[in-house]
Amino acid sequence: MRYLPHTPEDIAQMLEATGARSLDDFFAVIPPECRRERPMVLPEPLTEWELNAHIDELAGRMAGSRGYSVFLGAGSYEHFIPAAVGFLASRSEFVTSYTPYQPEMSQGTLQAIFEYQSLARRLLGMEVANASMYDGASALAEALLMAVRVTRRQAVAVSRTVHPLYRRVVRTYLDPTGIEVRELPFRPDGTTDPDGLGAVEEIAAVAVQSPNFFGAIEGLQTFADRAHAGGALLVGGFSEPLAFGLFKNPGSQGADIACGEGQSLGIPRSFGGPGLGMFAARMAHVRNMPGRLVGETTDLEGRRGFVLTLATREQHIRREKATSNICTNNSLCALTAAVYLSSLGGTGLRELARLNYDRGEHLKAGLAAAGVRLPFAAPTFNEFVAVLPQATHRRLMDARIVAGLPLAPHYPELPDHYLLCVTETMPRAEMDRLVREVQS
Amino acid sequence: MTEFLGTTGLVLNEPLLWERGRKGRSGFSLPRPDVERREPPAELVGEAPDVPDLSEVDVVRHYVRLSTWNFSVDTGMYPLGSCTMKYNPKTNERQAAHPGFAGAHPLLPAELCQGALQLYAALECILAEITGLDAVSLQPGAGAHGELAGMLVFHAHHKHQGRPRSKIIVPDTAHGTNPASAALCGYASVPVKSSERGVLAPEMVAAVMDEDTAGIMVTNPNTLGLFEENIKAVADIVHAKGGLVYGDGANMNAVLGKVDMGRIGIDVLHLNLHKTFSTPHGGGGPGAGPVCVRKHLEPFLPVPRVVVENGVFRLREDYPLSIGKLQAFWGNMGILIRAYSYIMSLGAKNLERASELAVLNANYIKERLKGTYQLEHDRICMHECVFSDKLQQAHKVSTLDIAKRLMDYGFHPPTIYFPLVVPGAIMIEPTETEPKENLDLFVASMKAIAAEARDNPEALHQAPTRCKRRRLDETTAARKPCLSG
Numbered sequence: 001m002r003y004l005p006h007t008p009e010d011i012a013q014m015l016e017a018t019g020a021r022s023l024d025d026f027f028a029v030i031p032p033e034c035r036r037e038r039p040m041v042l043p044e045p046l047t048e049w050e051l052n053a054h055i056d057e058l059a060g061r062m063a064g065s066r067g068y069s070v071f072l073g074a075g076s077y078e079h080f081i082p083a084a085v086g087f088l089a090s091r092s093e094f095v096t097s098y099t100p101y102q103p104e105m106s107q108g109t110l111q112a113i114f115e116y117q118s119l120a121r122r123l124l125g126m127e128v129a130n131a132s133m134y135d136g137a138s139a140l141a142e143a144l145l146m147a148v149r150v151t152r153r154q155a156v157a158v159s160r161t162v163h164p165l166y167r168r169v170v171r172t173y174l175d176p177t178g179i180e181v182r183e184l185p186f187r188p189d190g191t192t193d194p195d196g197l198g199a200v201e202e203i204a205a206v207a208v209q210s211p212n213f214f215g216a217i218e219g220l221q222t223f224a225d226r227a228h229a230g231g232a233l234l235v236g237g238f239s240e241p242l243a244f245g246l247f248k249n250p251g252s253q254g255a256d257i258a259c260g261e262g263q264s265l266g267i268p269r270s271f272g273g274p275g276l277g278m279f280a281a282r283m284a285h286v287r288n289m290p291g292r293l294v295g296e297t298t299d300l301e302g303r304r305g306f307v308l309t310l311a312t313r314e315q316h317i318r319r320e321k322a323t324s325n326i327c328t329n330n331s332l333c334a335l336t337a338a339v340y341l342s343s344l345g346g347t348g349l350r351e352l353a354r355l356n357y358d359r360g361e362h363l364k365a366g367l368a369a370a371g372v373r374l375p376f377a378a379p380t381f382n383e384f385v386a387v388l389p390q391a392t393h394r395r396l397m398d399a400r401i402v403a404g405l406p407l408a409p410h411y412p413e414l415p416d417h418y419l420l421c422v423t424e425t426m427p428r429a430e431m432d433r434l435v436r437e438v439q440s
Numbered sequence: 441m442t443e444f445l446g447t448t449g450l451v452l453n454e455p456l457l458w459e460r461g462r463k464g465r466s467g468f469s470l471p472r473p474d475v476e477r478r479e480p481p482a483e484l485v486g487e488a489p490d491v492p493d494l495s496e497v498d499v500v501r502h503y504v505r506l507s508t509w510n511f512s513v514d515t516g517m518y519p520l521g522s523c524t525m526k527y528n529p530k531t532n533e534r535q536a537a538h539p540g541f542a543g544a545h546p547l548l549p550a551e552l553c554q555g556a557l558q559l560y561a562a563l564e565c566i567l568a569e570i571t572g573l574d575a576v577s578l579q580p581g582a583g584a585h586g587e588l589a590g591m592l593v594f595h596a597h598h599k600h601q602g603r604p605r606s607k608i609i610v611p612d613t614a615h616g617t618n619p620a621s622a623a624l625c626g627y628a629s630v631p632v633k634s635s636e637r638g639v640l641a642p643e644m645v646a647a648v649m650d651e652d653t654a655g656i657m658v659t660n661p662n663t664l665g666l667f668e669e670n671i672k673a674v675a676d677i678v679h680a681k682g683g684l685v686y687g688d689g690a691n692m693n694a695v696l697g698k699v700d701m702g703r704i705g706i707d708v709l710h711l712n713l714h715k716t717f718s719t720p721h722g723g724g725g726p727g728a729g730p731v732c733v734r735k736h737l738e739p740f741l742p743v744p745r746v747v748v749e750n751g752v753f754r755l756r757e758d759y760p761l762s763i764g765k766l767q768a769f770w771g772n773m774g775i776l777i778r779a780y781s782y783i784m785s786l787g788a789k790n791l792e793r794a795s796e797l798a799v800l801n802a803n804y805i806k807e808r809l810k811g812t813y814q815l816e817h818d819r820i821c822m823h824e825c826v827f828s829d830k831l832q833q834a835h836k837v838s839t840l841d842i843a844k845r846l847m848d849y850g851f852h853p854p855t856i857y858f859p860l861v862v863p864g865a866i867m868i869e870p871t872e873t874e875p876k877e878n879l880d881l882f883v884a885s886m887k888a889i890a891a892e893a894r895d896n897p898e899a900l901h902q903a904p905t906r907c908k909r910r911r912l913d914e915t916t917a918a919r920k921p922c923l924s925g
Contacts, residue, residue: 003529004872006797006875010875020803025820026796027698030669030699034699034704035698035700036699036703040569040570043787045786045787045789051781056538059539061554061555062553062556063552063553072545082468082496084499088499093509093511093514095723097510097511099723100724101520102843102844105907106510107907107909108508112503114923114924117924118458118924135581135768138581165769166768169764172592176592177626219484244489245489247480252487261768271553271770274774293923295922296917297913305912312918325623327617328725332723332725339503342499343494343496343499345461345466346493348493349488352468355471358473358476362475
């Protein structure tokens with residue numbers, strides 16, 4: 001086996017040095033009642049060639065390999081990824097290193113993550129961003145737990161326009177803690193109803209996502225003002241951070257915590273993972289933040305360098321009193337996002353966001369002209385809700401078009417509603433084909 | 441030592457990203473606008489993001505230079521205890537990057553993602569076979585996420601029994617994430633000391649186990665690198681009081697093909713695919729932490745579950761007792777493909793061989809360094825061994841100095857000051873992918889450092905001198921945090 005370098009001579013010499021007669025001797029410390037009763041039964045090993053063929057065969061049974069036009073977003077977006085991004089994020093030195101516990105020989109990762117924290121903070125309009133969480137959903141759950149720590153209140157309010165799968169993860173995290181989750185209704189235009197807030201004095205946080213799950217842009221400032229008036233925090237969520245290339249970010253609208261999914265920023269969809277949990281806050285709350293932080297410092301000779309810092313929040317030191325149990329995070333995805341953002345630059349980010357906006361509007365206009373009802377009037381970024389009879393959706397599928405995500409499983413009151421997404425990668429001809437097929 | 445490996449190269453300086461670049465540059469091939477430009481409502485439009493404008497060359501040089509400041513498994517031996525820094529096969533990267541998978545949307549209808557679902561189902565079966573447990577969820581995104589899943593299963597189980605519990609037993613050798621994960625479920629940790637032999641003593645567990653205790657969290661082999669030889673007796677004590685046994689599978693690399701986790705009484709176990717199953721650590725993640733359970737706990741696993749009906753795979757949601765969801769989607773597919781590829785490349789015999797060689801390597805280092813450094817438990821170890829700086833303290837040399845000096849010799853240091861039960865711990869895990877000559881060089885370097893500690897301790901206090909940076913001021917970094925630029 002090519003990953004196992006030991007020759008029989010090596011093994012013989014090493015056994016001699018240890019005083020063992022055979023490899024089995026080492027396992028004699030395991031009591032018989034703990035041993036396997038039979039060897040493992042697994043598939044026969046494959047050569048590298050056979051493995052390629054096997055994976056090709058499996059991957060061949062995925063939509064992308066079969067010429068489908070996929071108008072799906074809903075928290076996972078197709079954006080063009082420059083070759084340089086994949087190339088740089090594949091550098092062995094980044095990929096095959098551990099968490100940078102020894103800063104002197106991990107300055108590459110540390111500076112790159114410091115830069116990621118800086119770019120993430122700027123993009124979200126916040127004061128401090130951490131080194132990453134698992135994904136947008138777990139980041140939201142951690143944000144709500146953080147708000148509970150900061151305010152010492154035992155309830156949170158979450159808009160129903162927050163990604164429904166994120167809300168389910170929130171329930172998983174919060175259920176055993178006894179923290180109450182109140183859901184905020186949405187208005188006919190597809191945005192959260194501020195009048196649904198109720199007594200803000202009882203809640204730790206108000207969580208609103210923008211663009212929200214329906215693709216609609218929420219006015220976070222209203223919620224920030226109401227939350228702050230009652231001593232609660234505003235959590236600004238997102239699943240499509242590219243929108244902040246064009247629209248106001250959470251920080252500029254009063255968010256105390258901004259958190260969401262960063263997959264959009266140069267990370268392949270990869271069937272939903274790994275993604276990038278982005279997490280940022282105000283400096284006043286930094287010691288209550290979950291996750292790792294990289295900080296700037298100097299070395300013995302006074303040169304700038306970077307280290308993991310504020311570790312007293314973390315489980316290595318605080319154990320059960322830690323702000324979170326997160327240890328391994330999604331560092332390489334954070335680095336990838338930083339490479340992507342620096343490739344785009346501020347100028348490119350604005351332009352790419354505009355292209356996404358324009359294309360969303362183009363498809364909306366085309367569908368509306370074709371007689372499709374777009375139920376929500378609020379402005380959107382690159383995805384939106386359309387009403388299509390189920391039969392039409394099925395017919396489109398036969399024409400190799402996945403015309404959005406059905407909303408009914410998540411919102412029973414929205415039958416025949418589909419969430420459609422279009423980014424810069426969708427050829428105009430495909431959008432026009434969708435419009436034609438809807439009409440036919 | 442006149443030859444220093446890996447530390448005499450040309451290392452270029454590189455400023456921060458925003459200290460480079462010029463307004464108006466771009467490293468991105470933007471598509472031509474092919475639809476009408478529309479003006480968004482002005483009141484919603486924000487300021488242009490404050491991200492520097494760089495050319496593609498600027499970006500490439502920047503990150504290539506940064507990468508050269510990192511030590512990695514592909515650079516050299518990385519014997520970080522408890523982290524299993526084995527070689528990360530390159531074919532696995534190819535498989536995970538396959539456009540059919542990498543480009544797959546997670547919410548595709550089942551008929552359009554059969555390949556991914558089949559791989560999920562196969563990997564679940566494989567991990568069940570390897571651990572000896574009955575059912576697997578691949579959803580947790582990391583080891584600590586798997587622990588959280590496990591604790592949520594404990595919580596849901598006891599709630600379902602109508603007897604929620606408030607405490608959990610955590611041995612003093614546990615990973616710090618164990619008590620932190622338990623705390624998320626509201627469990628108070630009850631610490632238990634390990635015996636003089638470095639393992640759990642059944643009577644110590646019996647003394648604290650009661651009917652308000654949800655169970656115990658055990659790492660086996662433990663963080664001293666020792667097999668918990670009383671595990672079955674411990675499990676019996678916990679089960680007798682209605683508790684459950686959690687196995688932290690971070691150290692599974694020692695016992696593949698050797699131990700049946702179900703047979704020894706483990707009810708729930710998480711695996712770190714980024715340790716045992718060769719997926720890269722990525723400078724801190726992403727990983728994957730599948731959670732495996734015995735049959736009676738299967739109804740509590742996260743949803744959705746992968747099922748096969750009439751030869752068609754699909755994701756099924758209707759499990760009323762499930763703890764719910766841990767990530768928005770189905771788990772870290774990119775990592776799962778790598779682990780699957782690794783297992784398919786090795787097969788059962790080579791996986792078992794990998795454990796045998798990992799244990800051989802650790803015992804070899806243990807025997808060769810014994811006497812030069814203080815060995816905490818002089819007996820057969822599993823995949824890692826724990827020394828301390830006790831013999832060097834007379835020269836005012838600490839574990840930290842030894843670790844830093846090792847960098848000058850071209851090695852990543854072992855894990856230091858962990859486990860907490862060994863003051864000044866030096867925890868060495870070579871893994872099976874290091875050949876004998878690398879171990880010999882490591883041993884020679886450690887012996888040279890021990891000699892320096894005696895003859896020239898200042899060389900150790902000053903170390904490292906050959907890295908990109910000298911020792912960094914961590915105190916000021918924490919006292920006056922500068923967390924972004």
